[in-house]
Amino acid sequence: MARYRKKPIEIEAYQFTQEMLEQAVLDKNIEVDVAAYQATHQLLATNAYYALMRTQGTQWQAPLTSTLGFSLSQSQAMVTVEATRQVTPAKLENGQLTLDFAKSSFFSKFDLLTGTERFTLQNQGEVASDGRLYGGYAFLPPNTMDVRGALATDNNSAAYLFQARLDAQRIASGATLWGK
Helix, strand or coil: CCCECCCCCEECCEEEEEECCCCCCCCCCCCCCHHHHHHHEEEEEECCCEEEEEECCCCCCCCCCCEEEEEEEEEEEEEEECCCCEEEEEEEEEEEEEEECCCCEEEEEEEEEECCEEEEEEEEEEECCCCEEEECCCCCCCCCCEEEEEECCCCCEEEEEEEEECCCCEEEEEEEEEEC
């Protein structure tokens, strides 16, 4: 059984789970049987701490409008110091997600706050024919993070996971949920 620490955010067809660390992050160890989730959910994306899944059997339909805009409704983020594996929570602010279906593209950005520091993270990527979001290469400007996610089947929300190198010592990882 794969062991995961999780703080679930269940919105429509999405389930976020936070991977269990060797050292306790939130002072609670919660085990999740990932194989059991995969029996009813399709794995869409993972990063260092989270997994994004969609309920199996759901089909995404492109919206009738050519563009959609979303605001950040929920998020969880962690900053990890690689050398010590020290993990601290971070906050996200000023989130923006815009999708252009005529160009099969998206643009997203937000500010990540950790302590007194603020990092603006962004990505331009592709909207696939199944509603998945594939971010552009994280180190190719203007991108500053890796993004993988999907739109909800009703196009009223979207979710993605992100990972970004903040500096030579730290990596930020998180999960975002977007709404209209």
